[in-house]
Amino acid sequence: MTELSQIVKELSLPAFTARQIADWLYRKNIASIEEMTNISVKNRATLSEKYVVGISEPVDVRVSKDGAKKYLFPASDNGKYIESAFIPEYDRATVCISSQVGCRMGCAFCMTSQQGFQGNLSSTGILNQYRSIPEHENITNIVFMGMGEPFDNADELMKSLEILTSDYGYALAPKRITVSTIGIIPVIRSFMDSSRCHIAVSLHHPEATERRKMMPVENKYPVKEVIALLRTYNPNKQQRISFEYVMLAGVNDSLQEANSLARLVSGLRCRINLIRYHSMSGSSFVSSSEQTIEQFAGSLKKKGLITTVRRSRGMDIDAACGMLSTKHLNTITC
Numbered sequence: 001m002t003e004l005s006q007i008v009k010e011l012s013l014p015a016f017t018a019r020q021i022a023d024w025l026y027r028k029n030i031a032s033i034e035e036m037t038n039i040s041v042k043n044r045a046t047l048s049e050k051y052v053v054g055i056s057e058p059v060d061v062r063v064s065k066d067g068a069k070k071y072l073f074p075a076s077d078n079g080k081y082i083e084s085a086f087i088p089e090y091d092r093a094t095v096c097i098s099s100q101v102g103c104r105m106g107c108a109f110c111m112t113s114q115q116g117f118q119g120n121l122s123s124t125g126i127l128n129q130y131r132s133i134p135e136h137e138n139i140t141n142i143v144f145m146g147m148g149e150p151f152d153n154a155d156e157l158m159k160s161l162e163i164l165t166s167d168y169g170y171a172l173a174p175k176r177i178t179v180s181t182i183g184i185i186p187v188i189r190s191f192m193d194s195s196r197c198h199i200a201v202s203l204h205h206p207e208a209t210e211r212r213k214m215m216p217v218e219n220k221y222p223v224k225e226v227i228a229l230l231r232t233y234n235p236n237k238q239q240r241i242s243f244e245y246v247m248l249a250g251v252n253d254s255l256q257e258a259n260s261l262a263r264l265v266s267g268l269r270c271r272i273n274l275i276r277y278h279s280m281s282g283s284s285f286v287s288s289s290e291q292t293i294e295q296f297a298g299s300l301k302k303k304g305l306i307t308t309v310r311r312s313r314g315m316d317i318d319a320a321c322g323m324l325s326t327k328h329l330n331t332i333t334c
Ligand code: SF4
Pocket: 103, 104, 105, 106, 107, 110, 111, 112, 113, 146, 147, 148, 149, 182, 321
């Protein structure tokens, strides 16, 4: 709201125009300034000289036979792309959005990582994905699990969360939003201090030496320290801490690793989400078998950990993070 107030001030428009613009943008979902009919024609013209309503047309859409959809949006006019996924299931519809173009975190199993870092998205670029998906009105949940590390773009992430959850914005309940991170400790601290949205930490291996090989972030922010920090918070039932764990055959899926994982998070109110791996060309990683995943989940459950195995969605449409945009980039450059 501060930025909208600043804009109307700079354009010498009445102060209450900021609230009117927010109402049109976030509640009435208009597609152009021309539709803001309670703002005078002259003031709409002034606004239109500098601003547009930033709804983007996807440049590619893939529809899975399971109903999931993957949208590819232009990130800017420099030929880069970001991905957003729409995942309907039972009584909810989740949109998975990106926070960066590419990523600099270098996780070995991730397709986005192979693109390298191409830039941060602005809060507008983040919100446009939510707003531009044709199924916008049906969305019940948002997860920041698309391209990029959200906490590596903390200012723009926090701005977008404010607009998504505030009364003047989209007014979504924070419990409908989950932000994923590989564990950037200073940002986790400020996020936990200021947000009631859920947090999901990408853990993927319980032992530091092995995790380091897959996730360079372990060198700077060991997951043990991430967990120690999370233990200092006592989130109420409205805010959930979860750990994401991609199941990789022969890498992190033994019962010994399940035991290490259980020890690592023991006593912390959290849940573990086990994720099947989407194979990608050029990668040596392979998803664990269904039987192994079941045994791993069973072992965690026996130790009292709330454990879910995430259903694989959009396997036929390159729905894993970074797969479609990498393919698109390759198509364009080849
Ligand atoms: S898994 Fe997430 S943090 Fe790691 S490289 Fe991929 S997008 Fe970045």
